[in-house]
Amino acid sequence: MSTTPSARCLLTKRLVKTPRTILQRSSNAPRRTAAFSPATSTTATSTCQSSHGFHTSNACHARRKRFSSVQAEKLGLITPERTEKFAQRFFPRYDKEDYKKLKQIYTPDQIKAIKAGEESIDPKDLAIQGRWRTDQYRFPYWDDFSHFLPSVDKHPETTDMGELQVDPKSRWMTQEEFDQDWAKFLAERVPNEVKEKLSKGVVTWGEVGHLYEPKPQDLWEFVTNRSKFAGGYLADKQSMTSLAPALPAKVPGVAGLYELEDSQEESEMQDMPEEENVRAERAKAIKKLQAQHAIGLGGMDGKRNQERRNWEMEQRISNSPEQREKEKKKEEEERLKQRKDRMMARLAPTGPAKEKYGWSDKMLENIQLRIIEAKRVTNQTRLGKVQSVRYTVIAGNGDGWLGVGMTKGIDSTTTPLKARALAIMNMRPIRRYEDRTIYGTVKSKFGGTAIELYSRPPGFGLRVPHNIWHICRFVGIKDLAAKMPRASNPMNTVKAVVQALHNQKDPEEIARGRGKKLVDCRRVYYGGQVY
Amino acid sequence: MGVSAVTNMCSHLQNAARGKLGLTSVPNIKYNLRLALAMHRAGFISSVTRGGPSPPPLEALSTYQPEVVTHANVSSRRLWLGLKYWDNRPVMSNVKSVTTPKRPITLSVREMESVVRGFKRGYVPGLELGECLFVSTDHGVLEAREAIAKNSGGLVLARVS
Numbered sequence: 001m002s003t004t005p006s007a008r009c010l011l012t013k014r015l016v017k018t019p020r021t022i023l024q025r026s027s028n029a030p031r032r033t034a035a036f037s038p039a040t041s042t043t044a045t046s047t048c049q050s051s052h053g054f055h056t057s058n059a060c061h062a063r064r065k066r067f068s069s070v071q072a073e074k075l076g077l078i079t080p081e082r083t084e085k086f087a088q089r090f091f092p093r094y095d096k097e098d099y100k101k102l103k104q105i106y107t108p109d110q111i112k113a114i115k116a117g118e119e120s121i122d123p124k125d126l127a128i129q130g131r132w133r134t135d136q137y138r139f140p141y142w143d144d145f146s147h148f149l150p151s152v153d154k155h156p157e158t159t160d161m162g163e164l165q166v167d168p169k170s171r172w173m174t175q176e177e178f179d180q181d182w183a184k185f186l187a188e189r190v191p192n193e194v195k196e197k198l199s200k201g202v203v204t205w206g207e208v209g210h211l212y213e214p215k216p217q218d219l220w221e222f223v224t225n226r227s228k229f230a231g232g233y234l235a236d237k238q239s240m241t242s243l244a245p246a247l248p249a250k251v252p253g254v255a256g257l258y259e260l261e262d263s264q265e266e267s268e269m270q271d272m273p274e275e276e277n278v279r280a281e282r283a284k285a286i287k288k289l290q291a292q293h294a295i296g297l298g299g300m301d302g303k304r305n306q307e308r309r310n311w312e313m314e315q316r317i318s319n320s321p322e323q324r325e326k327e328k329k330k331e332e333e334e335r336l337k338q339r340k341d342r343m344m345a346r347l348a349p350t351g352p353a354k355e356k357y358g359w360s361d362k363m364l365e366n367i368q369l370r371i372i373e374a375k376r377v378t379n380q381t382r383l384g385k386v387q388s389v390r391y392t393v394i395a396g397n398g399d400g401w402l403g404v405g406m407t408k409g410i411d412s413t414t415t416p417l418k419a420r421a422l423a424i425m426n427m428r429p430i431r432r433y434e435d436r437t438i439y440g441t442v443k444s445k446f447g448g449t450a451i452e453l454y455s456r457p458p459g460f461g462l463r464v465p466h467n468i469w470h471i472c473r474f475v476g477i478k479d480l481a482a483k484m485p486r487a488s489n490p491m492n493t494v495k496a497v498v499q500a501l502h503n504q505k506d507p508e509e510i511a512r513g514r515g516k517k518l519v520d521c522r523r524v525y526y527g528g529q530v531y
Numbered sequence: 532m533g534v535s536a537v538t539n540m541c542s543h544l545q546n547a548a549r550g551k552l553g554l555t556s557v558p559n560i561k562y563n564l565r566l567a568l569a570m571h572r573a574g575f576i577s578s579v580t581r582g583g584p585s586p587p588p589l590e591a592l593s594t595y596q597p598e599v600v601t602h603a604n605v606s607s608r609r610l611w612l613g614l615k616y617w618d619n620r621p622v623m624s625n626v627k628s629v630t631t632p633k634r635p636i637t638l639s640v641r642e643m644e645s646v647v648r649g650f651k652r653g654y655v656p657g658l659e660l661g662e663c664l665f666v667s668t669d670h671g672v673l674e675a676r677e678a679i680a681k682n683s684g685g686l687v688l689a690r691v692s
Contacts, residue, residue: 439660440660441659441660455660505660505661507660509617509618510660510661512617513574513616513617513620513622514573514574514575514615514622515574516574
């Protein structure tokens with residue numbers, strides 16, 4: 001056995017040599033390194049040293065080269081002069097003229113950035129390291145990375161409210177902040193006449209309470225919709241803790257934060273500068289207002305009655321037919337918007353749908369999805385039955401686009417989602433005659449399912465089996481007849497129909513093959529008013 | 532011979548086209564020649580050339596002068612037909628003879644009109660998208676639409692698509 005299998009050779013050597021190597025090494029050297037260190041023994045044969053020992057067959061040595069390779073440097077291809085010449089030719093620096101033109105396009109800051117870039121990048125580096133791609137796989141565009149391409153670029157992290165729930169900067173408002181907020185809120189609602197009086201100095205903020213009382217709706221809005229947070233981005237958003245001021249005495253963490261200390265406030269007012277004095281006065285007036293309103297809620301005094309009358313008047317106005325119509329329209333719009341949002345959410349449960357699929361908004365709005373088949377399937381292995389679910393989903397825009405998504409998975413929550421996404425991504429255009437039927441008769445077969453589709457005249461309708469009917473609805477085919485002479489397995493039906501729809505004959509191509517001119521008489525005869 | 536030769540020609544043409552041949556030959560018979568010319572008119576065939584057992588030179592298909600037909604060489608005369616391809620597919624991929632020697636099938640003009648519109652008449656199913664029907668009439672072998680234009684029915688020879 002002159003050609004001993006190298007692996008075995010190595011193995012035996014290691015087994016023999018290992019104890020000695022361990023002994024030779026210092027005691028703190030890890031045992032593993034010793035055991036797996038390459039054969040350091042001087043007695044190792046040449047075959048053992050050259051092979052890796054991962055397989056039992058003989059090592060295949062590299063063929064001896066007939067010509068020694070010549071380096072580019074020796075040929076004079078990458079001498080410093082040539083490199084510089086190349087760099088100057090292909091990566092020239094901007095001169096004054098160029099900057100003049102650039103200044104027309106870019107802002108001074110951008111020009112600065114361009115200059116910094118010019119200085120930081122050596123054209124020689126570009127010449128040596130840069131690759132000017134001419135291969136067929138090069139990108140067919142120039143990208144300045146100013147736009148986000150969903151199919152190429154990594155998805156940016158979303159700063160959605162849903163994902164960032166905790167705002168570390170937010171905190172409860174202090175009493176003063178709360179008063180200011182309340183004042184600000186009220187100032188938006190004070191009637192114009194009062195505002196005018198205020199601006200002319202006829203009344204002060206302290207007297208506003210006599211002229212204006214907030215409506216119950218306003219109060220309700222303040223309580224429910226106004227955030228009680230200060231600082232951080234939650235300050236501007238609607239918070240779930242809007243009723244917090246009502247809780248101070250009971251909630252342990254909040255207790256003591258919202259104390260009303262009138263005596264303390266008065267003493268503070270004297271020390272305040274003028275502007276703050278005014279603000280505090282305003283706040284005080286508002287507090288008075290609050291107090292008055294509290295009385296109004298308790299007993300039905302004159303003001304309360306007035307308020308009620310006003311409210312009734314408003315109700316009457318809002319019940320007028322024009323108002324109702326307006327509201328109806330608004331509701332309808334809202335409903336449509338909600339529907340669209342729901343659709344978008346369905347299309348992409350995580351992240352924006354548009355960027356995921358690359359379709360336009362209009363396309364995404366019209367996409368319909370339908371699960372044609374949800375089936376529990378079993379794989380019998382020697383370890384037992386492996387259950388999984390299979391989903392067949394179709395997607396269409398009702399205007400000539402159809403996609404099919406098929407997935408198999410363990411759980412029935414993510415699997416249909418994947419199938420949906422696949423269906424949308426697989427959407428391809430389907431040719432339709434007059435946007436209502438197919439071209440001629442198409443036959444196709446998939447597995448045991450055979451399908452025959454027949455084009456039909458306008459008004460014929462869809463006289464087809466139910467699964468094909470759904471597909472037709474999604475594609476936007478209105479007149480069609482079909483036969484399924486054999487099996488009617490839903491998944492194979494879908495596959496066969498898609499195959500058939502993609503394999504329609506093209507009359508234009510047929511005519512071109514035969515060297516004929518083709519004119520569609522229907523269009524000519526009806527003056528293009530066929531559909 | 533007659534119709535049986537046409538039947539043979541149909542299957543031969545289909546085989547030749549599916550085998551992606553450029554030039555093929557059929558026996559030089561009047562019936563074959565008429566059908567070949569009708570197909571040429573319909574655009575299924577690029578050239579029809581009379582010749583012998585060996586093909587005429589490709590560059591001279593339209594100008595080729597065949598040798599004189601004599602009693603000695605008449606049986607070996609062939610029609611050389613150029614086949615067409617478009618978009619990597621044969622222009623004529625299905626050729627099926629309708630009339631067979633055992634069962635001649637004829638269509639009147641009225642029947643032919645409805646067949647051309649896609650309805651089944653008798654033994655002849657309606658024409659589909661891109662299909663042609665060749666009919667032997669008093670005016671010679673014609674495509675069904677030509678026959679209707681000339682207001683004459685006849686023996687249905689072949690369906691081509």
